[in-house]
Amino acid sequence: MTFTQLDIFVMVADLRGFTAAALRLGISQSAVSHAIRSLEGELDGQLIERQPSGIEVTELGRRLLLRAREILGLAEAMRQDAAVARGLNQGLIRIGSFGPTSSLKLLPAILQAYRSRYPGIEVQIDEGPDAAVLQWVADRRVDVGFAVLPDERFDTVPLVEDQLVALLKSDHPLAAKKSVTLDELASEPFIMPEQGCSALIEPLFANAGLGPQVRYRMSQMLTVLALVDNGDGITVLPELSLPHAMAQTHPHIVARPLRPMARRRVGLILRSLAQASPAVQAFAGIARVAAKKIA
Known part of the structure; x- marks a missing residue:
């Protein structure tokens, strides 16, 4: 089992298709199919059901998806820790955003400040309803999300x-x-x-x-x-x-x-701020400062 296989599995599940995953990852569709087959063979179970209308994640696949995201998140945090030690700022941060308050009022100012300090960090933003953002954070599909506070299930960072x-x-x-x-x-x-x-x-x-x-x-x-x-x-x-x-x-x-x-009250939610990657912790800190100016 490799990180690449897990990454491909998560991408196929999130985008609900082999072609879309291949385009996002910049690889061939046959490479995506081979990675899924190899992972299924190693785990001795079907993770993806291929249907004419698209793909469906099996019950086993849904159970393992959370584990895969957790492993990939920890690996990303390790890479970022190593990059910080070398004096570099590299990595990926995934953000869940909802509605005009976060997507139009908060995010532009926060991202402008964040990009000026950490230009090497790739930022991926998924937008959806409030309930979807909460589920994405719980499922580790995103590292941090905007939400209406309070929410006792997560670590929170009040903003506005x-x-x-x-x-x-x-x-x-x-x-x-x-x-x-x-x-x-x-x-x-x-x-x-x-x-x-x-x-x-x-x-x-x-x-x-x-x-x-x-x-x-x-x-x-x-x-x-x-x-x-x-x-x-x-x-x-x-x-x-x-x-x-x-x-x-x-x-x-x-x-x-x-x-x-x-x-x-609107703020950030995370599964654990203390265990978040350096890029996510930096985003939370910058968001606090930027939000004061917006408020």
Whole structure:
């Protein structure tokens, strides 16, 4: 069993295909197939099921996938430790990111600072819903992820805090108020933003003994804003998820803070910060500093 075989197995499982894995790794598809067959032969079990519609990881493959990622992660950490000892900055860091808050507001500034200090580190970013990022960290598919805090399952690095605001069309009766209550919002047609926001909003109403009158559920932020702009409903979103130039891009939408204020914390999650590779630990440190400027 070799690191190369494990790397190919993980890539095939993540990309769900031999061709995609070959392109990502820069090798031939036959080399990928040979590596998987050799690994299956050594482990005496089928890891990948080849089907006309694509590939599926077998039950045995899913059980061994976590082990493979752990081994590759430890090997990468060893390589980075050796590179640091030689005065070099080399290696790979895999980041999980969700939504506009992390992908548009936090990551660009953090990556700019990180790349200026560690230009030799390769950065791989996977984007998905909040729940997916949490699972990627748990499965070691990524080294570090952005998430809404707190989360007791992981080591965490708090970065920024913002508040939830109600978005209404400017001619809505509640737009005349400086702040709005959940009780006032509960009777209005509600547009529920998915991609993690619903996990914040629904408990907020439930804890107040209320339930929003959900008319639409949407995962795309631009669609949510377009519906509010059309007067099809109201919504609640974290401030840092809103576009930079809301007043210019959506002049007919107003944001009003909730009363009482509802806050949200966003930060980094890791399986273990103390055992993370030097590249990941450096990313966490730089993220702390960069986030202060953003906040």
